Structures are given as C-alpha cells and as structure tokens.
C-alpha cells in the first residue's frame with residue numbers, strides 16, 4: 001500500500017533501503033520508516049536511556065554494536081532501519097497484529113534482511129551479516 005520515509009534515505013545503504021521499501025510497498029497496510037542512520041552520540045544517549053529502564057524506552061545498543069551507526073562502516077551509511085505499522089493515522093506497536101506477524105515472516109524468509117524480532121526489537125530491520133561490512 002504505502003511506505004512513508006521519515007528519514008534521510010541517502011544515509012542508508014542503498015541495497016538495504018531498496019529491499020525494505022520494496023517489502024513494505026508489497027504489503028496492503030501503511031508503513032513508515034521512522035529511523036535510519038544515527039550518529040554515535042545519539043545511539044549512546046538512547047542506549048543510556050534504554051539500560052536505565054528497558055521496559056519503557058525504545059531498544060538501543062552500544063554504538064559500536066549498532067547497524068544504525070554510520071561511523072561503524074567505511075561508507076558511513078546505516079545498515080538498519082526501524083519501521084512502524086500505521087493504522088487510521090496512528091502507530092501500531094502491537095506486534096501480535098496479523099500485519100506485523102506477516103511482515104516479520106516475510107523478513108525471516110528474505111535472503112538479505114534480518115528481523116530484530118530475534119533480539120526483542122521487532123520493529124528493527126537490518127542487513128544480514130551487517131557486521132561483515134564494518135571493516136573499520
């Protein structure tokens with residue numbers, strides 16, 4: 001149906017971006033890409049908040065372990081995005097919703113994308129084996 005991009009697509013690995021947009025556009029629901037590239041300070045601040053209260057804060061990791069942080073890659077581009085399902089104009093974070101479940105199944109079957117569902121972050125999509133791109 002639709003994929004609204006709320007981030008700077010030029011800062012996301014072009015292959016990851018193309019795969020995610022194609023996947024979201026193939027669905028019958030509305031999806032937003034809400035996060036892409038991050039700098040180290042933003043990731044660290046999010047991580048500090050997350051570890052202080054993991055139940056109520058979005059999941060972040062240490063900057064050196066994040067596929068969002070461009071500084072981890074020679075080309076400076078993110079290998080991950082975060083998305084949300086939008087129903088009647090509102091974000092829907094109920095991951096038991098059939099649309100979320102179907103999308104996660106599609107990601108799990110995708111040859112180049114990996115779902116954050118495997119580490120309790122279902123709205124996160126990253127490149128398979130993104131760590132191999134670090135090289136710095």
Ligand SMILES: [Zn+2]
Nearest residue numbers: 080081082124
């Ligand atoms: Zn993420």
